[in-house]
Amino acid sequence: MTRTARALWFTSAGNCEIRTVAVPEPGPDDVLVRTLYSGISRGTESLVLRGGVPESQHDVMRAPFQDGGFPWPVKYGYLNVGVVERGPLLGRTVFCLYPHQTHYVVPADAVTPVPDRVPAARAVLAGTVETAVNALWDAKPLIGDRIAVVGGGMVGCAVAAVLARFPGVRLQLVDADPGRASVAAALGVDFALPEAAEGGCDLVVHASASEEGLARSLALLAPDGQVVELSWYGDRPVSVPLGEFFHSRRLRLRSSQVGVVARPDRSHAERMALALDLLADPAFDALITGESPFDDLPSVLPELARGDLRALCHRVDYGAGHVPA
Numbered sequence: 001m002t003r004t005a006r007a008l009w010f011t012s013a014g015n016c017e018i019r020t021v022a023v024p025e026p027g028p029d030d031v032l033v034r035t036l037y038s039g040i041s042r043g044t045e046s047l048v049l050r051g052g053v054p055e056s057q058h059d060v061m062r063a064p065f066q067d068g069g070f071p072w073p074v075k076y077g078y079l080n081v082g083v084v085e086r087g088p089l090l091g092r093t094v095f096c097l098y099p100h101q102t103h104y105v106v107p108a109d110a111v112t113p114v115p116d117r118v119p120a121a122r123a124v125l126a127g128t129v130e131t132a133v134n135a136l137w138d139a140k141p142l143i144g145d146r147i148a149v150v151g152g153g154m155v156g157c158a159v160a161a162v163l164a165r166f167p168g169v170r171l172q173l174v175d176a177d178p179g180r181a182s183v184a185a186a187l188g189v190d191f192a193l194p195e196a197a198e199g200g201c202d203l204v205v206h207a208s209a210s211e212e213g214l215a216r217s218l219a220l221l222a223p224d225g226q227v228v229e230l231s232w233y234g235d236r237p238v239s240v241p242l243g244e245f246f247h248s249r250r251l252r253l254r255s256s257q258v259g260v261v262a263r264p265d266r267s268h269a270e271r272m273a274l275a276l277d278l279l280a281d282p283a284f285d286a287l288i289t290g291e292s293p294f295d296d297l298p299s300v301l302p303e304l305a306r307g308d309l310r311a312l313c314h315r316v317d318y319g320a321g322h323v324p325a
Contacts, residue, residue: 007101039079039124046305137262151208152180186286
């Protein structure tokens with residue numbers, strides 16, 4: 001018997017649609033998952049929607065279970081939480097790096113069980129918190145560090161939420177949008193507009209995806225300080241201010257990208273399991289700022305990409321009525 005499911009496809013610049021797709025019969029080591037929720041990674045998915053993935057990065061930017069190819073048509077996404085309906089882990093709620101689709105079959109080792117203390121609706125943040133964990137493994141913050149996170153989007157807020165657990169640090173979330181102050185407060189983190197941010201930082205994590213944010217990040221550093229660059233600019237050229245104080249202060253600028261585990265003594269599976277464990281903290285709910293039904297995705301995603309809907313993580317609810325055909 002051939003099952004079918006419904007999936008979101010990016011079809012052209014600014015456009016997407018829901019299509020019916022075939023779902024293969026699961027093998028003995030596979031799981032059939034019914035999606036409960038997915039999350040929209042606004043920055044990356046907006047880039048994909050406008051066709052902004054550079055040709056040189058088409059292979060690097062492939063999502064684990066992406067169908068199609070860049071620029072279009074492509075089935076893209078990687079924040080999926082569902083329940084296993086067949087195979088190993090039967091009945092368990094699991095996270096998977098899978099696109100927006102009502103049902104799917106993947107190898108059992110491609111899903112991570114969601115701890116009982118983590119609500120399924122919050123677990124859509126696992127991929128973003130995994131990125132934050134990797135960034136901090138790259139950054140190696142120390143007790144007592146003076147730290148700023150510049151850029152209060154989904155990834156920046158996830159980094160700030162994890163750093164809020166570090167003992168003895170001076171931490172600020174810096175963003176040009178004063179509305180991010182309420183998110184920072186929910187995370188237990190100090191907030192500042194760029195011009196009011198505290199300088200003398202040992203570490204700045206930059207996640208604003210803007211030249212202005214990168215320049216401000218470098219300016220906030222103390223001598224021998226480091227900026228960890230988390231922003232993904234796609235095909236946009238970026239100017240980096242390497243004059244003035246960059247050399248005299250002996251500043252460092254390094255990239256961080258979730259595709260490679262930043263610790264050789266940890267696996268992808270261990271990193272994801274850690275991210276899900278961290279999500280037991282209800283403070284992370286502040287990162288979910290919108291929700292809509294799956295059927296509304298073709299209109300909601302372009303609105304998010306245009307900025308008509310302001311959101312950190314926008315959650316997609318698949319309801320209880322979706323059954324495989």
